[in-house]
Amino acid sequence: MHARCHSALPRLLLALALLGSYLAVQAPPGRAQPVLTVTTTIGLFADFARQVGGSRVEVLQLLGDGVDPHGYQMTPGDLVNINRSQVLLYNGLGFEPFLSQVLQAVAPAVTRVALAEGLPTLTVDSVPDPHLWLDPQLAQRYVERIRDVLSAQDPEGAEEYRANAERYLAELQALDQEIAALVAQIPPEQRKLLTTHNAFAYFARRYGFEVIGAVLSAEAHEPSPSELIALIRQARSAGVRALFVEPQFDTRQAAQLVEQANLRVVPLYSDALPPDGSIQGYIAMMRANATNIVSALR
Numbered sequence: 258m259h260a261r262c263h264s265a266l267p268r269l270l271l272a273l274a275l276l277g278s279y280l281a282v283q284a285p286p287g288r289a290q291p292v293l294t295v296t297t298t299i300g301l302f303a304d305f306a307r308q309v310g311g312s313r314v315e316v317l318q319l320l321g322d323g324v325d326p327h328g329y330q331m332t333p334g335d336l337v338n339i340n341r342s343q344v345l346l347y348n349g350l351g352f353e354p355f356l357s358q359v360l361q362a363v364a365p366a367v368t369r370v371a372l373a374e375g376l377p378t379l380t381v382d383s384v385p386d387p388h389l390w391l392d393p394q395l396a397q398r399y400v401e402r403i404r405d406v407l408s409a410q411d412p413e414g415a416e417e418y419r420a421n422a423e424r425y426l427a428e429l430q431a432l433d434q435e436i437a438a439l440v441a442q443i444p445p446e447q448r449k450l451l452t453t454h455n456a457f458a459y460f461a462r463r464y465g466f467e468v469i470g471a472v473l474s475a476e477a478h479e480p481s482p483s484e485l486i487a488l489i490r491q492a493r494s495a496g497v498r499a500l501f502v503e504p505q506f507d508t509r510q511a512a513q514l515v516e517q518a519n520l521r522v523v524p525l526y527s528d529a530l531p532p533d534g535s536i537q538g539y540i541a542m543m544r545a546n547a548t549n550i551v552s553a554l555r
């Protein structure tokens with residue numbers, strides 16, 4: 258008995274010391290533990306949430322890099338992640354068809370925010386184009402919405418979210434100017450985009466491009482052989498120089514187009530970052546897009 262009491266204290270101290278070092282790893286000095294958990298669909302929205310949430314928010318993302326949201330199938334683990342979050346951030350406007358089947362299974366306590374819904378949309382292939390974030394000015398509307406929902410969920414963090422959002426919004430404003438300056442190097446008559454999927458209407462409107470066509474529709478449906486032939490004809494007559502391909506799509510259809518219309522193939526990113534991790538976050542992605550477009554069309 259005496260021996261047991263004697264040995265219990267050091268063991269307790271050791272346990273406390275281990276717990277202390279565990280907590281130190283979890284929360285570095287001066288940084289708060291996350292107070293909110295937010296789940297997003299794509300990595301770009303996770304980046305926005307991290308920029309605004311800082312250390313107060315744990316951010317989970319459902320889709321990995323290089324994954325196509327238009328064709329994604331949910332896993333049971335996705336629903337677990339959503340249900341342990343206070344907030345679910347998604348685009349809406351039909352961008353994430355996989356969500357429509359599970360939204361009724363999402364716990365009522367999870368606040369759902371469709372980042373693009375309610376903003377003025379452009380129509381592509383007879384439906385609203387959901388890819389608003391590819392215009393950095395509209396991406397700022399997403400960031401403001403994220404700031405507002407985080408502040409409503411965690412009023413104590415509101416000042417931090419406001420400050421983080423203000424800094425990031427300024428970076429997005431600077432990015433917009435940077436892209437405009439890059440694009441100015443392309444003669445206006447050469448500002449023509451032919452892409453894998455029809456996602457660039459907002460980008461095109463903002464920077465004075467004409468979208469000549471896309472191999473896949475805005476909802477990523479594959480073209481029929483006759484549609485593909487029409488696209489090749491269109492590309493030739495418009496004098497298009499390049500086909501912009503996105504990593505989340507199969508490019509076999511595009512290969513036929515490239516061969517027959519004699520096009521350069523240039524990577525471009527829209528819904529998903531490259532799976533090799535070579536481009537991190539929204540700003541780096543948009544900068545890579547602008548640089549690639551300029552080098553192909555100048």
Ligand SMILES: [Zn+2]
Pocket residue numbers: 327388454456475527528
């Ligand atoms: Zn898309």
